[in-house]
Amino acid sequence: MEIKKYELPILPYEYNALEPYIDEETMKIHHDKHHAAYVNNLNTAIEKYPDLFSKSSEDLLINLNEVPEDIKAAVRNNAGGHINHSAFWQSMSPNAGGEPKGKLGEEINKSFGNFEEFKNKFNDAGVKRFGSGWVWLVVNKEGKLDIVSTPNQDNPIMDGQKPLLGNDVWEHAYYLKYKNMRVDYLKAWWSVVNWEEVNRKFEI
Ligand code: MN
Numbered sequence: 001m002e003i004k005k006y007e008l009p010i011l012p013y014e015y016n017a018l019e020p021y022i023d024e025e026t027m028k029i030h031h032d033k034h035h036a037a038y039v040n041n042l043n044t045a046i047e048k049y050p051d052l053f054s055k056s057s058e059d060l061l062i063n064l065n066e067v068p069e070d071i072k073a074a075v076r077n078n079a080g081g082h083i084n085h086s087a088f089w090q091s092m093s094p095n096a097g098g099e100p101k102g103k104l105g106e107e108i109n110k111s112f113g114n115f116e117e118f119k120n121k122f123n124d125a126g127v128k129r130f131g132s133g134w135v136w137l138v139v140n141k142e143g144k145l146d147i148v149s150t151p152n153q154d155n156p157i158m159d160g161q162k163p164l165l166g167n168d169v170w171e172h173a174y175y176l177k178y179k180n181m182r183v184d185y186l187k188a189w190w191s192v193v194n195w196e197e198v199n200r201k202f203e204i
Pocket of ligand 1: 030034085168170172173
């Protein structure tokens with residue numbers, strides 16, 4: 001059987017492309033060190049059970065109960081980290097931001113009142129995530145838009161939700177520039193959100 005290891009995706013823009021909202025050094029460390037470590041640690045964990053390399057990282061995370069006990073925690077953390085960061089890079093773009101258009105924009109207004117209220121609620125959930133984790137816009141099990149947050153590298157797919165957009169509120173995502181002011185990072189981040197990508201996921 002040919003083994004295909006998990007791979008670090010290429011950042012779809014330059015490290016400095018999201019300046020001044022996300023600084024170049026943070027992007028370098030975040031992608032080349034943190035995300036790379038999740039990928040390497042996932043590969044190391046799976047090496048003991050190489051049949052699992054045939055599964056996507058999403059399959060592993062959704063079906064954690066089928067993962068051997070001795071690597072379950074490593075798979076949860078590192079498959080989660082790989083999935084979350086892969087989506088994170090795609091969900092941002094230079095010359096992005098603004099407001100979501102089309103049906104997604106309408107659904108956000110319907111679900112949260114208006115775009116400003118949606119952002120406030122999302123930022124608030126991000127501030128309140130104690131320790132490390134993520135804040136998400138998801139389609140929940142009832143098919144409605146919702147804002148949730150997850151600890152560590154957990155992903156909403158573990159709860160049967162469909163993540164459309166996630167922001168990383170681990171300190172490594174913002175501390176060099178924003179220090180202890182997570183809320184300032186959360187507010188600035190909207191200027192780099194790639195709504196075309198969020199829309200694409202919404203419409204699948
Ligand atoms: Mn991160």
